[in-house]
Amino acid sequence: MILITGATGTVGSELSRQLIASGIPVRRMTRKALPDFVQGDFEDPVSLRKAIDGADTIFLLSAPGPWVPDHDRALVAAAIDAGVHRIVKLSAIGSTDQGMPGNWHAAGERAVRESGLAWTILRPTGFASNVLRWLPAVRTGQPIPNQTGDGQHAFIDPADVAAVAAEVLVSGAHDGRVYTLTGPALLSVPDQVAVMSDVFGLALRVVDVPLEVYAEQLRAADLDETVVSVALRGAALIRSGGERTLTNDVEQVLGRPARTFRQWIETHRTLFSST
Structure with missing residues (x-):
């Protein structure tokens, strides 16, 4: 059990x-x-x-x-x-x-x-599904907010995280191991938006959000200051190029490569439809 x-x-x-x-x-x-x-x-x-x-x-x-x-x-x-x-x-x-x-x-x-x-x-790493927060912007044709500039991150399909978890839960072969689970490629927010534009057939736009503006937005949402601090530190780390980690740990556990961001978008494209 x-x-x-x-x-x-x-x-x-x-x-x-x-x-x-x-x-x-x-x-x-x-x-x-x-x-x-x-x-x-x-x-x-x-x-x-x-x-x-x-x-x-x-x-x-x-x-x-x-x-x-x-x-x-x-x-x-x-x-x-x-x-x-x-x-x-x-x-x-x-x-x-x-x-x-x-x-x-x-x-x-x-x-x-x-x-x-x-x-x-x-x-x-951060989930590919985090782009669902852009749903209102995509559906209304508004620019997509970018708090991380040209910083890149290896976004992972959460289904891959679940698949790895399912494997290690039932097998003693992974006891005592720490796995860093990443997607197969480093992408910036503009890179992600370019993929989405191609898949959806839309000309999606990106607008840069400076960290000080992002901080004001988080506080306006009445978030705990600890949460605000962690969110800002994470955005600053990616923006500075400090979160460019890539591993093959998903493939090591599952015997197949991690799914790409494009695959996640293609699988879930109907979620972004305005109808």
């Missing part, structure tokens, strides 16, 4: 679909009571332990935010107490067990490593 936390999110829902399709027993955890899901709250030890009981393996995913360290530590502690055998943690590219200010995953990675359980850590 595999317990999947964050089971309604981008990766968690796709991972659930893939495992269920393979006939693997899955228990999906959410904070709210939903049909066919188990209710569990990282901040409620009793509900967390009930969600874990009977599971042999856990996929650890907590929604991003400053609460991640506490959620990860709580899950690891409950897993140890429940006799779980293996934990696979979804972290993020650039995370280390030493960590840095605003690195929400450092404490959780450390807790997983020191748990005494079998473990694997997955550090994906």
Whole structure:
């Protein structure tokens, strides 16, 4: 039995679909009571332990935010107490067990490593699906905002992240490994928009958004200052060319190359339709 936390999110829902399709027993955890899901709250030890009981393996995913360290530590502690055998943690590219200010995953990675359980850590790059935030601009013909200039990033199809997770959850061959999961090519926002223009047959435009303007927009959205700081640091890192990481870890695990950004766009093109 595999317990999947964050089971309604981008990766968690796709991972659930893939495992269920393979006939693997899955228990999906959410904070709210939903049909066919188990209710569990990282901040409620009793509900967390009930969600874990009977599971042999856990996929650890907590929604991003400053609460991640506490959620990860709580899950690891409950897993140890429940006799779980293996934990696979979804972290993020650039995370280390030493960590840095605003690195929400450092404490959780450390807790997983020191748990005494079998473990694997997955550090994906930004998701190709993040371009869904441009939906209103694409549908209305407005310019697409670009906070990262000509900086490049190896965006990954979240279905590939889920496929890697599915593999490492059921195989001991990946115990004790840290995989940095990237797409197959480095792309800037203008590069992404050029692909979308070609696939959609549209002349999409890009408008540069300076970081100081981006900061004002984030704060106007009433985001926690910690979240604002992390978002700005990530945008600045990509803009400066500091996030040009490419690996073949997806292919190493799955035996096939990671899917391209164009493949993701072609698969999901109907989402961008205005009709």
